[in-house]
Structures are given as structure tokens and as C-alpha cells.
Amino acid sequence: MKNFQVAIIGGGVIGSALAWELSHYKINVVVFEMGSDVASGTSKANSGVIHSGINSPPSSLKARFCVEGNKMFQSLATELGFPLKWIGKYVIAKDEDEIKELERLKTIGHKNKVAGLEIHDGLIVKKKEPNISCIAGLWVPTAGVITPYECTIALAENATENNVRFLLETKVKYLKKKADYFVIGTNKGEFQADVVVNAAGLNCGEIVSMIETPDFQIFPCRGEYLVLDKTYGSLIQSMVYPIPNKELGVLGVHITPTIDGNILLGPSAEFIDDSYDTSTTKEMMKTLFQEAREIIPALPEDTAINAYAGIRCKLASQKTGGWADYRIEESKRNPGLIYLLGIESPGLTAAPAIAKEVTQMISRRMNLEKKTTIRIQAIRRSRFSEMSLDEQSTLIQRDNRWGRVVCRCEQVTEAEVIDALSNPLNAQAFSSVKYRCRAGMGRCQGGFCTQHIVRIMEQQFHKDVKELKLKSPNSHLFIGNVRREI
Amino acid sequence: MIEQTADVVVIGGGPAGLAAAISAKQHRANRVIVLDRNQWLGGILPQCIHDGFGVEELGVSMTGPEYAETYIEMAKSQGIMFLTETMVLRFNEALEIIAVNKKGILKLKAKVIILATGCREKTRWYSMIPGTRPSGIYTAGVTQALINLYNIMPGKKVVILGSGDVGLIMARRLKFEGAQVMGVVEFLPYASGLPRNVVQCLDDFDIPLYLNHTITYIAGKERLEKVTIQQVDHTMTPIPGTEKQIACDTLLLSLGLIPENELAKTIGVEIDDHTGGPLVNQRLETTIPGVFACGNCLQVYDTVDMLSFDAKKTGQYAAEYFIRKKAIGQNSKKGLIVHAGVGVRYVVPQRISTYGTIHFTLRVDKPRGATTLLLTAGKKEVLKKKLLGVNPVSMIRIDANISAEIFMAANELEVTLCDN
Numbered sequence: 001m002k003n004f005q006v007a008i009i010g011g012g013v014i015g016s017a018l019a020w021e022l023s024h025y026k027i028n029v030v031v032f033e034m035g036s037d038v039a040s041g042t043s044k045a046n047s048g049v050i051h052s053g054i055n056s057p058p059s060s061l062k063a064r065f066c067v068e069g070n071k072m073f074q075s076l077a078t079e080l081g082f083p084l085k086w087i088g089k090y091v092i093a094k095d096e097d098e099i100k101e102l103e104r105l106k107t108i109g110h111k112n113k114v115a116g117l118e119i120h121d122g123l124i125v126k127k128k129e130p131n132i133s134c135i136a137g138l139w140v141p142t143a144g145v146i147t148p149y150e151c152t153i154a155l156a157e158n159a160t161e162n163n164v165r166f167l168l169e170t171k172v173k174y175l176k177k178k179a180d181y182f183v184i185g186t187n188k189g190e191f192q193a194d195v196v197v198n199a200a201g202l203n204c205g206e207i208v209s210m211i212e213t214p215d216f217q218i219f220p221c222r223g224e225y226l227v228l229d230k231t232y233g234s235l236i237q238s239m240v241y242p243i244p245n246k247e248l249g250v251l252g253v254h255i256t257p258t259i260d261g262n263i264l265l266g267p268s269a270e271f272i273d274d275s276y277d278t279s280t281t282k283e284m285m286k287t288l289f290q291e292a293r294e295i296i297p298a299l300p301e302d303t304a305i306n307a308y309a310g311i312r313c314k315l316a317s318q319k320t321g322g323w324a325d326y327r328i329e330e331s332k333r334n335p336g337l338i339y340l341l342g343i344e345s346p347g348l349t350a351a352p353a354i355a356k357e358v359t360q361m362i363s364r365r366m367n368l369e370k371k372t373t374i375r376i377q378a379i380r381r382s383r384f385s386e387m388s389l390d391e392q393s394t395l396i397q398r399d400n401r402w403g404r405v406v407c408r409c410e411q412v413t414e415a416e417v418i419d420a421l422s423n424p425l426n427a428q429a430f431s432s433v434k435y436r437c438r439a440g441m442g443r444c445q446g447g448f449c450t451q452h453i454v455r456i457m458e459q460q461f462h463k464d465v466k467e468l469k470l471k472s473p474n475s476h477l478f479i480g481n482v483r484r485e486i
Numbered sequence: 487m488i489e490q491t492a493d494v495v496v497i498g499g500g501p502a503g504l505a506a507a508i509s510a511k512q513h514r515a516n517r518v519i520v521l522d523r524n525q526w527l528g529g530i531l532p533q534c535i536h537d538g539f540g541v542e543e544l545g546v547s548m549t550g551p552e553y554a555e556t557y558i559e560m561a562k563s564q565g566i567m568f569l570t571e572t573m574v575l576r577f578n579e580a581l582e583i584i585a586v587n588k589k590g591i592l593k594l595k596a597k598v599i600i601l602a603t604g605c606r607e608k609t610r611w612y613s614m615i616p617g618t619r620p621s622g623i624y625t626a627g628v629t630q631a632l633i634n635l636y637n638i639m640p641g642k643k644v645v646i647l648g649s650g651d652v653g654l655i656m657a658r659r660l661k662f663e664g665a666q667v668m669g670v671v672e673f674l675p676y677a678s679g680l681p682r683n684v685v686q687c688l689d690d691f692d693i694p695l696y697l698n699h700t701i702t703y704i705a706g707k708e709r710l711e712k713v714t715i716q717q718v719d720h721t722m723t724p725i726p727g728t729e730k731q732i733a734c735d736t737l738l739l740s741l742g743l744i745p746e747n748e749l750a751k752t753i754g755v756e757i758d759d760h761t762g763g764p765l766v767n768q769r770l771e772t773t774i775p776g777v778f779a780c781g782n783c784l785q786v787y788d789t790v791d792m793l794s795f796d797a798k799k800t801g802q803y804a805a806e807y808f809i810r811k812k813a814i815g816q817n818s819k820k821g822l823i824v825h826a827g828v829g830v831r832y833v834v835p836q837r838i839s840t841y842g843t844i845h846f847t848l849r850v851d852k853p854r855g856a857t858t859l860l861l862t863a864g865k866k867e868v869l870k871k872k873l874l875g876v877n878p879v880s881m882i883r884i885d886a887n888i889s890a891e892i893f894m895a896a897n898e899l900e901v902t903l904c905d906n
Binding site: 276278279280281282285304305306307308389392393396397400401403404405408409411443444445446447448450451454455465469470471472473474475476477478479480481482483 | 487523571573575584586587588589590591606607609610611614616617618619620621622624625627628631632633635636637638639640641642663702705707708709735748
């Protein structure tokens with residue numbers, strides 16, 4: 001079918017959350033994602049923080065959707081089965097001036113109706129976080145962490161189970177307005193939709209320019225991260241933030257414990273020209289480390305095991321202070337075209353609330369009737385490494401592929417790799433396997449499992465080695481066979 | 487749950503595990519079981535199709551698969567039991583092992599455990615090389631498996647970082663299969679692989695070796711497009727202005743090997759920071775009684791020949807441990823600590839619990855000319871040996887007699903180099 005009522009451009013967390021929300025209604029929805037999987041841009045490379053709402057000015061959309069989204073996350077996590085930990089956060093002050101900043105943040109938080117905020121003196125902070133150096137800290141109990149791609153994948157896969165079409169590796173090339181519908185041209189052919197939602201993140205400007213002259217500009221702002229070895233996972237228990245950097249409109253380099261027990265340092269903030277340039281730099285690795293030491297003075301050297309970067313989609317330039325509110329609106333020139341612009345931090349937190357808002361907007365254009373039955377993927381993918389011996393034994397008796405460990409570092413079995421590759425989105429890049437079952441995520445970084453996963457793809461999914469990709473449409477892994485098999 | 491008992495359980499069926507198992511059996515251990523997580527035995531030997539294996543030990547040059555086959559047949563003919571595609575999930579100080587395979591969960595109770603878990607390759611993130619994260623970056627060993635075991639060609643235009651032996655051998659292998667090998671980049675002023683491999687794998691094929699260079703940037707949006715190499719000074723700091731870009735679609739990393747001891751660490755086996763392997767005594771027993779170590783998880787060896795030689799010792803000591811436990815004084819309180827002194831990177835064993843002739847293996851910190859190796863106990867000289875030239879790539883092996891008198895009087899031994 002090529003005719004849809006709603007077309008969403010972009011399978012990041014915003015597009016996926018909206019797709020999931022709309023999957024509850026009796027309408028046809030399609031999502032165009034140019035990457036080989038959902039969450040292949042900014043939604044994959046961020047801190048994974050569920051923010052409380054103390055950082056955005058009261059009455060801004062950022063504040064509203066952050067606070068609303070925060071309240072929705074627990075039920076979302078429970079329903080979709082992705083892990084969420086309410087570990088809380090400290091914003092710390094190093095001197096008297098900074099304590100004033102804590103007071104200011106607390107006031108903003110109160111205005112935004114964030115519960116449980118308390119300013120603790122240095123000794124109390126020290127009791128809870130012995131490795132932190134500060135004279136006071138603002139305790140924010142309603143901040144949590146998730147694994148951002150897990151959440152996006154869960155939303156998208158569940159939406160697919162409920163009949164939303166996700167088209168991967170599908171890049172929108174043109175957009176035309178007809179009498180009462182839109183024509184969307186892609187590398188996979190033409191589609192029609194009554195309503196088009198632009199959730200293209202960093203590419204939202206490019207999409208708008210296809211149909212009208214944009215009245216905004218995107219200022220990509222790169223954030224680099226360092227991932228620390230799990231050995232250092234116990235350095236802190238909650239997130240620790242410095243006083244936010246007002247010049248760049250960002251929260252500053254903070255320290256975040258992840259769901260999987262690592263620690264993240266970052267992100268940096270650097271305005272760049274190329275919105276695809278997710279490279280990391282030696283200079284920034286050094287800077288991140290130095291800034292993290294301002295928070296944890298005893299942070300040992302050489303503790304990083306990985307580095308990556310994500311790019312913020314900002315509507316304000318560095319010169320104007322880097323802060324602008326979200327724009328969630330319908331085009332005046334092309335009614336039926338909905339823009340979601342500048343959805344940077346706290347975009348992950350805001351996603352479910354933005355999805356509700358956009359659903360409201362869509363309901364003004366078409367009749368949205370709730371489905372009577374919804375298929376819910378109530379439990380997260382089973383993980384061998386988290387089961388008891390009895391559970392493991394039982395599963396192996398039922399299907400012996402549970403007894404073959406393919407990824408030794410994370411103890412992922414063949415059954416889990418096959419399940420990951422059989423995902424409803426049909427995402428079959430190497431990273432799709434990694435993000436679904438953790439194969440290749442451990443300390444050997446795929447040294448052991450790459451060959452085994454390749455064999456599974458070849459033998460059980462009948463893939464030619466030339467087709468295998470790391471993470472994106474042109475990230476081919478191999479050029480072919482060494483020689484023809486006899 | 488399937489429950490079994492054994493005299494000796496060997497974790498890992500690579501060359502070290504096989505040699506240790508055979509030797510344990512020859513020294514009167516009855517039930518010897520070898521566990522391996524792969525479908526095959528021999529560890530990485532089956533992918534090492536070049537020759538040169540067995541020269542020092544058996545006097546014949548064999549390929550990796552041939553060498554492995556020799557040991558596998560010997561082991562099978564002696565009645566050693568094997569469980570392949572079997573992964574150890576955990577074990578404890580009571581020497582109970584929980585493992586898994588397609589038949590189910592296994593519980594093995596052993597009288598002695600030999601760790602032969604091998605090593606893993608260092609990745610890009612070991613050196614934190616900045617840049618993008620494209621496809622086309624592989625470790626040398628993974629590439630060797632892809633080409634030699636799975637008939638898969640990773641790329642056409644290759645740069646190799648690190649001049650370890652696997653990297654050198656893969657330079658030649660890729661060239662044979664029609665790839666362009668743009669060069670091998672090594673941050674040290676000398677190759678870290680064996681000299682014979684530099685000649686046979688690089689020089690003979692006109693592959694450039696960039697010494698005192700490293701890769702400082704990786705570029706490529708989806709597939710690797712180019713790398714930046716840069717000269718380093720004597721402190722290993724890149725020198726500004728010496729950047730050079732090399733276009734390539736594949737980067738092979740041969741940055742060295744890390745002994746794989748994650749399992750051992752879970753039960754508190756103490757690890758030597760310098761070898762990356764367990765701290766052992768002269769009988770190659772770790773700090774957990776009844777747990778022995780051999781092969782590349784103990785220390786990374788230069789050749790399989792020497793590895794097998796030492797692993798057989800481990801097998802023997804492990805068998806003797808439970809057959810005549812009391813006779814070897816395992817529980818003696820007295821012990822000497824062995825230190826790596828000036829010029830020495832590490833020494834194995836790190837502890838000595840009895841007197842007698844002790845076999846030491848060690849590596850020096852950097853290449854040197856003629857030098858003298860000294861083994862001292864306090865101010866007393868135990869052994870003095872002149873060496874013509876030393877290099878960290880070549881392990882040094884010495885036997886020293888620690889007399890009862892020295893053993894009782896001293897607390898520490900030290901191995902140092904004294905340049906002539």
C-alpha cells in the first residue's frame with residue numbers, strides 16, 4: 001500500500017514515539033527512516049537521561065514536555081519492557097556564587113512543578129557520593145536513566161506489531177502538496193499521505209526546503225562522550241552535573257551512570273558546520289577528562305574504553321546563546337504538514353509528551369478512533385545472562401540454540417542473536433543485533449562474535465557477505481568471498 | 487542439570503590446554519576433561535595456515551592446523567575427554583564449574599582446574615584513536631579468521647596498525663589475496679613482531695614499515711575512507727606537521743594481546759599488572775589453591791613451541807598437586823617474591839614457595855646490546871648470565887638453582903639487567 005493517512009519522516013525517538021502513539025488508533029501510518037535501523041542519529045548518541053525539568057524556563061515548551069514526558073516514562077518502560085532507573089541527580093556548586101545558581105535552578109524547578117528538590121550541603125553530598133568534590137548540591141530525585149536506543153527500538157517495534165509501517169533505508173527526496181494530500185518521493189518510490197510529520201531531527205530543515213522556504217536555521221552542536229570501563233562503575237551512584245553553561249545553552253559535561261553499569265563522561269558542546277560529522281577528537285577527549293576531574297578529582301587515567309559523538313539539533317546559534325525553544329506547529333503555507341523543530345535535550349524525555357501533543361494536532365484533521373485491541377510486547381527480549389540456571393536449562397531443552405554462547409563477553413546465545421535478527425522492523429545491520437541483544441558490546445568489541453554472527457547471517461538468513469552492513473546503508477563490512485567455493 | 491566429576495578440568499582447548507591436558511594425563515591424572523567454547527579444538531591454530539610451528543619443539547616446520555592436529559590426535563589417543571561449544575559461565579574456589587552447551591547446563595566438580603583461556607586482541611579503543619566510526623576496522627586476528635576459515639575478504643586497500651606477528655603475517659596474507667597493503671604503522675622505533683616475520687612478510691613484498699609512527703585520525707562516513715598517520719617523538723607524542731593521509735578502505739589493528747582472565751578474576755585470582763596473567767608460583771599455581779594457569783592467559787608467548795613446553799609443566803604440576811599434595815609443600819608459609827628490577831618488564835613466576843631449580847621466563851623493557859642478567863637475593867648473587875643482545879619481542883628463559891639456604895634467608899628475589 002502506498003497511501004497512508006499519516007507519514008512520519010524520521011525514525012528517531014520522536015518519530016518512533018509518535019508512531020507508537022498513533023498505533024493505538026485506526027489509521028494507516030508510515031515512517032520513513034534513511035538509516036538502516038531506528039535511532040540511528042541523535043537518538044542513539046546522547047546521555048540517556050530522563051530529565052526532571054529544572055533546566056528549562058517556565059512556560060517554555062521544553063519545560064512543559066519535559067515535565068509531562070518525565071511522568072509518562074515509568075509506565076512506558078513497564079509497558080514496553082525497557083529498563084529505567086530513577087537514580088536521581090546532583091547539580092553541584094563549587095563556590096558561593098554557584099550556590100546562588102543552585103537556588104535559581106531550584107526556583108525554576110518549583111515553577112515547573114518538579115517535586116522533591118533539595119539543596120544539600122557538601123557533607124551530605126559527600127555521604128551519598130564520597131568521590132564528589134563540592135560545597136553544596138541540588139538533589140533532583142526525579143531524574144533517571146534509560147538506554148536511549150533500547151527505548152526507541154521498543155517504541156518502533158511495538159508500533160510495527162500494531163501495524164505501523166517502518167521503511168528503513170528510505171530517504172525522502174521530494175515532498176509535494178496536492179489538493180488535500182501530500183506526495184512523498186523516496187528512493188523506494190512515491191507515497192501519499194494526508195498528514196506529514198517532519199521528525200527528521202538534524203535534517204528537518206532539508207525536509208522543509210523541499211516544499212517551502214524555511215523560516216529557521218539549524219545549528220548543529222556536537223557532543224562528544226567517553227565511556228568508562230565497568231570497573232569504575234561504582235565511582236558514583238547518581239548523575240552528577242556542574243552548573244549549566246549559559247553561553248552555549250547546554251548543561252555542561254556531566255557524569256552519568258548507565259543502565260549497563262558503565263559511566264559516561266560528556267557531552268562536550270561544539271558548534272560545527274556538518275550535521276553528519278560525528279567524529280571524536282583527541283583534544284575533546286582530553287577536555288572531557290579534565291572537566292570530569294573537576295567533579296571527581298580522583299578519576300583515574302586511562303579509564304575510557306570507548307568514545308562517540310552525537311549532534312544536537314539547535315535552532316539558535318552560538319552567538320545568540322545557543323538556546324531556543326522547540327517548535328511544534330503546523331505549517332501555515334501547507335496545512336497538514338507538521339513541524340517538530342529543534343528537538344534537542346530534553347528531547348528524549350519529552351518524546352512521549354510530544355507524541356501525545358502531535359496526536360492531538362492530527363486529531364483536528366482526521367477522525368482518530370482507538371483500536372479495541374493492541375498487541376503489547378510486554379516483556380523485554382529474554383537475556384540468557386540474566387536468567388537463573390533452571391530457566392537456562394529449561395530453555396535449552398526447548399531450543400538448544402540457547403545453549404550456544406555466541407558473544408562470550410556479554411554471554412549472548414545463538415537464540416538471542418537469531419531473535420534480534422528476526423526483529424519486526426527487519427533491521428539487519430550488525431549494530432541492529434548489537435543494540436538488541438548486546439552481542440559485540442563487551443570488552444573484546446566483537447573479536448569473538450563477529451565471525452559467528454556472520455555465519456548465522458549467511459547460513460540462517462541466507463545473506464551474501466557482500467550485503468552485510470555495520471550500521472548504515474553503505475557501511476559494508478566485506479567486499480565478498482576470497483575465492484569461489486568449489 | 488548434567489553433573490560430572492573430573493580429576494583435571496582444563497578451560498580452553500587451544501594449544502596450551504591440549505598440551506597441559508596431555509601432560510596431566512601422562513602424570514597419572516585419570517579423568518581429564520577439556521572445555522572449549524568453539525566448535526573446534528586448537529584455539530586460533532586452525533586459522534594460522536602459515537608454517538613455522540613446531541620448529542623449536544619438534545624439529546619440523548608445520549602449519550598451524552597441522553600442529554594442532556598433532557596434539558589433538560595425541561590427546562584423543564590418550565583418552566582425554568573433550569566438550570566443545572561449551573562455555574564456562576562461572577566457577578568457584580571449591581573448584582565447581584558451571585558451563586553451558588547445547589545439551590544443557592553442566593556442573594563439573596574438579597580436583598584441579600587449569601586455566602588455558604588464551605588471550606584477546608586489543609581494539610581501537612585501547613589506544614582511543616579519534617575520528618569517525620566507519621565499517622572496515624578489524625583486528626588482525628579477526629581478519630585472519632575471516633579469510634582463512636570463512637573465505638571472506640574484508641577489503642581492497644589496507645593499512646595495518648601495529649607490527650605484532652599477527653599483523654605482519656596478515657600483511658603478507660592480504661597481499662597474496664590481491665589486496666593493496668599500504669603499509670604497517672608502528673609507534674615504537676622497532677618492529678614488535680619477530681625479526682624473521684619482518685623480513686618474510688614485509689621486506690619480501692615491498693610493504694613499507696613506518697616506524698615511530700601512529701594513526702591519529704580515522705575518517706570515513708560509512709565505510710573507512712582514510713587514516714592519518716603521524717610521526718611520534720621518543721615520548722610517543724605525535725609531532726605536529728608530520729601528518730600524512732593514506733587512503734584505504736580497511737584498517738587492521740595488531741596492537742597486541744591481552745591475556746583473557748575475566749573468569750579467573752571473578753573468583754579472586756590475583757593478576758600481575760605487567761603480564762596481565764595470574765600471579766603464579768614456581769609450580770604455575772595461581773593464588774587460588776588448585777587453580778593453575780598456562781599459555782597466553784598466563785603470559786603472551788612468542789611462539790607456540792615455548793607455550794606448549796611450559797603448558798606441559800603446568801599439566802604435570804596440576805596432576806601432582808592432587809596425587810601427592812603433601813610432598814610438594816604447597817602450604818608452606820614461607821615464600822619469596824620475585825621482582826622485575828632495572829631493565830626487566832616482568833618475570834614469571836612471581837612467587838616461589840620452595841627451593842630447588844626454578845624455571846623463569848621474562849621479558850626486557852626495551853632492545854639493548856650486550857648486557858648481563860642478574861638474579862639476586864638481597865645482596866647475594868644467585869645467577870649471572872651474559873647476553874649478547876636482548877629485545878622485548880623475545881622472551882628470555884633461564885633456570886636458576888635456589889638453594890635451601892637462600893630460600894630460608896631471603897624474602898625477595900630480583901632480576902635486573904646490567905649493561906656492559
